[in-house]
Amino acid sequence: MASANPQNGTIAIIACDVLRDEVNALTRDQLCVAATIFLRQGLHNDPPILRKELQVAVNDVEERFPEVQHIALVYGLCSRGIEGVSTCRCELIVPRAHDCITLLLGDRHVYEEQSRLYPGTYWYSPGWNRCHLPPGPARFEAAAQEYRKRFSEDDVQYLLETEQAWMQHYSRAAYVELPAATSEGEAEHTKDCADWLKWKFDRFTGDASLLRDLVLGGWDPDRFLILSPGQTATLSADDQIIRPQDVGIHRSGKSGG
Numbered sequence: 001m002a003s004a005n006p007q008n009g010t011i012a013i014i015a016c017d018v019l020r021d022e023v024n025a026l027t028r029d030q031l032c033v034a035a036t037i038f039l040r041q042g043l044h045n046d047p048p049i050l051r052k053e054l055q056v057a058v059n060d061v062e063e064r065f066p067e068v069q070h071i072a073l074v075y076g077l078c079s080r081g082i083e084g085v086s087t088c089r090c091e092l093i094v095p096r097a098h099d100c101i102t103l104l105l106g107d108r109h110v111y112e113e114q115s116r117l118y119p120g121t122y123w124y125s126p127g128w129n130r131c132h133l134p135p136g137p138a139r140f141e142a143a144a145q146e147y148r149k150r151f152s153e154d155d156v157q158y159l160l161e162t163e164q165a166w167m168q169h170y171s172r173a174a175y176v177e178l179p180a181a182t183s184e185g186e187a188e189h190t191k192d193c194a195d196w197l198k199w200k201f202d203r204f205t206g207d208a209s210l211l212r213d214l215v216l217g218g219w220d221p222d223r224f225l226i227l228s229p230g231q232t233a234t235l236s237a238d239d240q241i242i243r244p245q246d247v248g249i250h251r252s253g254k255s256g257g
Contacts, residue, residue, distance in 0.1 A: 015074030018127035025180035041131035050081030106207025136193030
């Protein structure tokens with residue numbers, strides 16, 4: 001198991017931009033963190049691209065920060081986009097989580113319970129609202145304007161109906177935020193979206209413990225997978241979510257599958 005008290009400058013963080021405010025709030029003035037890299041939101045929509053950009057970031061950390069011994073990956077499994085990512089010399093720390101909502105709720109079991117009780121939930125957070133247009137009137141209007149630049153009005157109406165069709169699978173907008181990164185305006189914005197969509201609205205105060213321990217070194221094996229160089233995380237068939245898999249290390253210093 002990795003040290004629960006890493007020495008100064010030995011942790012690097014690679015995170016999705018959705019969690020920028022939360023990560024910055026938790027790591028401010030923390031001497032154990034040598035570097036923090038944020039990747040653009042939306043990469044999970046194309047898992048091979050997410051995998052490629054994560055590997056580039058990992059390689060960059062290992063080359064530029066020789067003092068770093070641990071890389072904390074602030075991602076869930078994320079459409080299996082983290083599978084194949086590995087290190088050459090650092091330990092890679094990955095949370096046992098399907099996606100970033102678990103990191104905000106603080107416990108994968110809480111996330112699983114919410115998914116079981118309310119399967120039609122679309123999650124909102126300060127970072128999600130900041131990084132993209134979530135379901136709601138602003139997204140609808142932005143799509144309408146874009147379609148009207150290229151199509152007739154009849155086609156626009158058909159495309160808008162198609163755009164809205166997938167939202168019929170949802171019935172609840174759930175907003176979650178951490179006390180360290182609250183934003184009253186974003187909670188109200190989410191409620192407005194829920195009202196417009198005729199969805200139920202729920203608001204959660206998240207639990208920062210999982211995210212805090214991920215970025216600061218509290219890596220117990222029940223909540224985190226600690227990977228040695230040449231290992232990657234892959235989907236497991238149990239409630240652990242992920243398990244280690246060997247991928248090897250090429251002599252060039254690059255990890256290989």
